[in-house]
Amino acid sequence: MRVAKINDVKVKVFEKKELIEKLGFTEEDAKLVMKYQKTFPELLQDGVEGFVIDAETLWEQLGKPNGQFSKWANKRIKEVFKNGLEWSFSRIRIKDGRPKQVIKLTLETAKHVAMATGLDGNSSKKVREKGNLVRNYFIKMEKALRDYEYWIMVREPQKEGYKKLSEVLDTNYQLTHEGKSAPNYVFSNEADMINRALLGMSAKKLQALLDTKDKATREHFTVEINKTISELQTMDMGLVMAGLDYETRKKTITNICSTKYKYMQLIVKELKKTA
Secondary structure (H helix, E strand, O other), X not given: OEEEEEOOEEEEEOOHHHXXXXXXXXXXXXXXXXXXXXXXXXXXXXXXXXXXXXXXXXXXXXXXXXXXXXXXXXXXXXXHHHOOOOEEEEEEEOOOOOEEEEEEEOHHHHHHHHHHOOOOOOOOHHHHHHHHHXXXXXXXXXXXXXXXXXXXXXXXXXXXXXXXXXXXXXXXXXXXXXXXXXXXXXXXXXXXXXXXXXXXXXXXXXXXXXXXXXXXXXXXXXXXXXXXXXXXXXXXXXXXXXXXXXXXXXXXXXXXXXXXXXXXXXXXXXXXXXO
């Protein structure tokens, strides 16, 4: 996610590429999130709770049902009360000094309103379609935020695991090289060995496949791939500590990948389709 300023508020927004790569979103779902995240940036703020959705903005995105915001709001507020949902009401002064009513909704209330919009027979096709789109956005955004949080929970320990593996490799190298620290290629070769064994190609080829401009290849992998790499790093660490040489470790890790993690090759095929 990258930081963007929307409505004078700094928030982290999703990029289309990471929605597809990291979270496994379809092209259509990713486009939906990209379209509406700028309209409802409140959902992207940390700790989304309370009254965060502006009702008038929601009304506009729903195709302005009932023609006037006040008429629509009065109708929907009755439904909100009836269903025990939450909303807040306040007045602010606008530039010419006139008061303006501001209605804020919780995310759950906004989803209910979007879901209910267009269900009555008098609604236009446009309003029905808009209601469906906005409702789907709220659902997809919740999923994206939840999945991204899980992605981080997997990725961060995996990065720490790589550091520990590098430390073990360095200690092992020093034992056979008169106490000299291991050169960087020792660490990159080990990481590449795991990539090849699991995914069938080097980091360089994976970068080309994913069309990445950086060298942090694993930042573009799905949770499932990164979780598996984390497990393999732990296994590899044990092999290094047991004194096995590089070729033996490579053979062992490759055998594990071709049996226990054989299904990962199917994921690579999916990567090629979305690349």
